Amino acid sequence: MRRELPKLQMPMLSAVCLVVLTSMVLTQGCTKSSETNSPKKSNSPTTAENRISVVVTTGMVGDLVRHVAGDYANVVGLMGEGVDPHLFRPTSSDIGTLMKADLIIYSGLMLEGPMQPQFELARRKGRTVTAVADGLPKSQVRYPAGLEDHPDPHIWGDVGTWAMSLDHVVQILSEFDPKHADEYAANANAYRAKLMEVHEYAKSAIATIPEEQRYLVTAHDAFGYFSTAYEIPVKSVQGISTESEPGVQDINELVDFLVRNKVPAIFVESTVNAANIQAVVEGAKQQNWNVKIGGTLYSDSLGAPGTYEGTYIGMMDSNVTTIVKALGGKVPEKGLHGKLSLKK
Structure with a gap:
């Protein structure tokens, strides 16, 4: 005989349904709460995937932007070690990189003259394009x-002036990513303090060169800002751009200057062919004055990536230390921070 199951009374059925329903609500509530509290992929550049994409031209600009942006931007440079920005023309791959960027930051003042068409194209395509010098x-x-119609673009030669450009970089990044404006400002202030340390080192070190020997002679006129900031007269074979070649008269006049002032050393540059400087050395020798090549200066590019000289601070430390040693001044053997490689 089949045994029938007892029927549930209505009050009991209601109670069971209430328990089941409450359990379902709590379960769904917990699930939603868990989803709400878990990290979400933000549109703000706080992860590696969401960093601002910034393309820069020179190593000096890249160094500046990286210090301000910190972890919030992926900074890609177009010009590597030893590249002359006056002559640089972007490849099709470079142009593709530019067009994919959120921000394009270049040095300015006609330094990257051949790139102006690409900058204009990027603007037309909606990219933010600006120069450090604009600030x-x-x-x-x-x-x-x-050359009243052609500004000298080598503003990084004066560390104090270069530090002033930090505010413009902060503004550029903050307008694009206002959420991290405070971090950009703090990063800039921290880096500014380091730059001013180098600025003071340059002033005090250059001052140790005997005044009668305090002349800076280089391959092209890239040290005008350096000259003014650190009170050392400068002469060069070429003008502010390397696009034009010096004439015989230019070389002869420089030779006469060296012999007349008994300048002990002149300098080659990492981005400029040394042939013209060598011609000056030979010309001085013919007038019975032996001028030596005092070393290589970083004028329009940083040193090798991954080295101290591959940073802006290392670049300027190297330049100052090399100049002072060669011209008879007094500096630490390995520079301000004791990090110079001395392989020059």
Whole structure:
């Protein structure tokens, strides 16, 4: 005989349904709560995948932007070690990189002259394109004699002026990514303090060169800002751009200057062919004055990636230390921070 199961009474059925329903609600509530509290992929550049994409031209600009952006940007440089920005023309791959960037930051003041068409194209495609030099007061920009329509673009030669450009970089990044504006400002201030240490080192070190020997002679006129900031007269074989070649008269006049002032050393540059400097050395020798090559200066590019000289601070430390040693001044053997490689 089949045994029938007892029927549930209505009150008991209601109680069971209430328990089941409550359990379902709590389970769903817990699931939703867990989803809400778990990390979400934000549109803000706080992860490796969401960093701002910034393309820069020179190593000096890249160094500046990286210090301000910190972990919030992926900074890609177009010009590597030893590349002359006056002559650089982007490849099709470089142009593709530019067009994919969120921000394009270049040095400015006509330094990257051949790249102007690509900058304009990027603007038309909606990219933010700006120059570091755009943030400087006009009073800080140098115009060489006879070139009133062509500003000197080598603003990084004066560390104090270069430090002033940090504010513009902060503004650029903060306008694109306002969420991290405070971090950008803090990063800039921390880096500014380090730059000013190098600035003071340059002033005090250059001052140790005997005044009668305090002349800086280089391959091209890339040290005008350096000259003004650190009170050392400068002469060069070429003008502010390397696009034009010096004439015989230019070389002869420089030779006469060296012999007349008994300048002990002149300098080659990492981005400029040394042939013209060698011609000056030979010309001085013919006038019975032996001028030596005092070393290699970093004018328009940083040193090798991954080295101390491959940073802006290392670049300037190297330049100052090399100049002072060669011209008879007093500096630490391995520079301000004791990190120079001395392989020059």
